[in-house]
Amino acid sequence: MDEVNEHLIELIDKIGSNKNTQNPFITKLYTSPETAIAVATLIQPDSADVIANPTTIPPTPGYQTHTIYETLKRLSPKIAVINDGTDILYVISSSDGLTWSPEITILPGEYWDFVDVWELRLRSPTVGDAVAFTGGVYRISEYKFGLAYSGLQPSASGALGGPAFPIGNTNLTNIIVQILGTPMNAVLDTTTPLGPNATYFGAIRDFRNSRLGFMGVLAASDVISAANGFRIQQSNETVIWVDEDAIITTAVPGGFAGRIKSAIATRFARVAYTNGVAAQSTFSLGSRATIA
Numbered sequence: 001m002d003e004v005n006e007h008l009i010e011l012i013d014k015i016g017s018n019k020n021t022q023n024p025f026i027t028k029l030y031t032s033p034e035t036a037i038a039v040a041t042l043i044q045p046d047s048a049d050v051i052a053n054p055t056t057i058p059p060t061p062g063y064q065t066h067t068i069y070e071t072l073k074r075l076s077p078k079i080a081v082i083n084d085g086t087d088i089l090y091v092i093s094s095s096d097g098l099t100w101s102p103e104i105t106i107l108p109g110e111y112w113d114f115v116d117v118w119e120l121r122l123r124s125p126t127v128g129d130a131v132a133f134t135g136g137v138y139r140i141s142e143y144k145f146g147l148a149y150s151g152l153q154p155s156a157s158g159a160l161g162g163p164a165f166p167i168g169n170t171n172l173t174n175i176i177v178q179i180l181g182t183p184m185n186a187v188l189d190t191t192t193p194l195g196p197n198a199t200y201f202g203a204i205r206d207f208r209n210s211r212l213g214f215m216g217v218l219a220a221s222d223v224i225s226a227a228n229g230f231r232i233q234q235s236n237e238t239v240i241w242v243d244e245d246a247i248i249t250t251a252v253p254g255g256f257a258g259r260i261k262s263a264i265a266t267r268f269a270r271v272a273y274t275n276g277v278a279a280q281s282t283f284s285l286g287s288r289a290t291i292a
Contacts, residue, residue, distance in 0.1 A: 029142040030068055030076055034084060036128030037064060037136030042206070043237060048092055048100040048121060063092070063121035066140055076117040076142055083108050085137030087126045088209070094118050106138075111147065125206060187287050189217075189271060193280035197226065202271035204238055205289060207264050216261040217271045217287040221280050224256045225249045229274035232262040243272070255282070264289075 039052035041061035053060035068076050083089045089106040095116040106112050124136025189202045228246035235241045249258040
C-alpha cells in the first residue's frame, strides 16, 4: 500500500507541474490608428512584393504593408480592414508570406474580415489624409467595432444637392459616388494662363466604377491655341494617351473659345490644352463628366 501511495503522490506532482504549460489566452490584439495611404497606386502591381516607397523621388507606387505576424508573433485568426476614407482600398492577404489572395475591393464606409492573416498589403488610387478622412484612409483591428463610428458623416447636400440634412449611414455620399459616378458638375480645371507653346493636362478621371460615359470640356483664352491643341485624351493604363476630338479654338468676341465632347471608350480620360505661340493673359478651362 505504501508503494501505491508513493506512485499516487508522484502522479499528483506531475499533474501539478504541467497545469500551467497550456498556451496562454491571447491578450494582445492588433489594432492600428487612422492610417493614410502614403503613395497613390492607381494600377494593380505586377507582384505582391512591389512595396510602396514614399521617400523616393518621385514616390514609388506599390502596396503598403502591415506585418501582423511580426508584431504579434502569431497569425491573426480574424482581422478587419475598415475603409474610413473617400476612395477605394485594394487589399491582399497572406497566411504564410509566400502565397497571396486576389485583391479585395473595399469601398468607402465598408469593412472586410480576413482570416488566418500573416500580413496584409493595401493600396489606393489616391494618397490619404487621416485628419480630413480623404483619399485612402483605413484602420486595421482585431477588436470589435461599429461602422457607425468609422469615416465621415456626410450630409445629403454632398450627394444630392439642395439643403443639407443629416444622413445616418456612414459615408453614404461616397457610396453613392461609387455606384453612380461623381456628378462633377461645372468643374473648373484651371484659370492659370499658359506661356507660349505650354501644355496643361487636367486631372486623370477613372471611369472604371462609373456609369458616366461622356466628357465635355469648355476652353476660353485671349489668344488662339496651338493647332489641334485643345483635346480630350483617353488611356487604358495612364501610360499611352490617345487624343480625341482635337480642335483649334474658334474665334469669339474678345478672344477665342471652343467646346468639345467625347464618348469615353476606355478606363481613363483627361483634358489637354496646348497654347499657341503667344502667351495667354486670361485662360479658363472647365469640364464635366455626364451620362450622355
